[in-house]
Amino acid sequence: MDATTTFTCPYCETELSIPDSLWYTTCDQCRHHLDLKSQFAFLRGLDAFSEGQNLFQKVNPKKRMRRQFFLTTDRDALDLFRQAYSSLQVAFLSELEPNQRLLGVEMMTSMTQEFQLRLMVSPVEAQYWNTLMIEHTAQVEYDRLSQKLSQPASGLLEQIKYWRWTGRQKTLLQSLKKLDAKLESLEKAIEFTDPPKARNKTWKPKST
Ligand SMILES: [Zn+2]
Numbered sequence: 297m298d299a300t301t302t303f304t305c306p307y308c309e310t311e312l313s314i315p316d317s318l319w320y321t322t323c324d325q326c327r328h329h330l331d332l333k334s335q336f337a338f339l340r341g342l343d344a345f346s347e348g349q350n351l352f353q354k355v356n357p358k359k360r361m362r363r364q365f366f367l368t369t370d371r372d373a374l375d376l377f378r379q380a381y382s383s384l385q386v387a388f389l390s391e392l393e394p395n396q397r398l399l400g401v402e403m404m405t406s407m408t409q410e411f412q413l414r415l416m417v418s419p420v421e422a423q424y425w426n427t428l429m430i431e432h433t434a435q436v437e438y439d440r441l442s443q444k445l446s447q448p449a450s451g452l453l454e455q456i457k458y459w460r461w462t463g464r465q466k467t468l469l470q471s472l473k474k475l476d477a478k479l480e481s482l483e484k485a486i487e488f489t490d491p492p493k494a495r496n497k498t499w500k501p502k503s504t
Pocket of ligand 1: 305306307308309310323324325326327328
């Protein structure tokens with residue numbers, strides 16, 4: 297019989313027992329289709345990123361004076377980030393659960409910033425992940441405003457706030473349109489073999 301690995305479904309948190317030979321499965325509980333290669337790569341990426349980040353935090357400015365400590369720790373942390381970066385690239389080849397996707401984008405943004413300081417990544421690639429983060433933030437703000445606008449306005453003061461929020465939503469939509477075009481041109485400039493599935497392609501402005 298196949299050896300099994302315990303795996304927690306990212307959608308419903310059910311513990312699944314997965315034969316090691318399987319690369320795809322469907323969750324018994326929520327019926328989500330799971331690409332295990334991508335899921336395990338995500339988990340490896342998350343582990344390596346967390347470990348790398350802990351090491352970077354140990355390099356405080358006082359310790360930077362002790363050059364040897366700084367150099368070794370910095371190198372180890374960068375190795376972990378490189379591992380995390382390539383694992384997450386594999387993870388992004390498949391659709392991730394929405395919270396995983398966001399966490400993945402946050403990790404990629406943070407790592408590319410660190411790599412950029414050391415000229416280890418192309419500026420367009422760093423810009424790509426940073427722009428994805430900005431796009432996500434704008435979508436969250438838009439949705440939050442839609443939520444507020446769905447409550448009935450009471451009184452003139454509320455009405456004024458509503459006008460302001462509606463105006464802000466219009467600005468956000470214009471920015472999102474520009475970000476969309478920017479991301480498409482960055483994807484072309486980077487020449488991904490397979491562009492990462494890192495964007496929330498299903499996002500649409502909710503009508504209020
Ligand atoms: Zn599930």
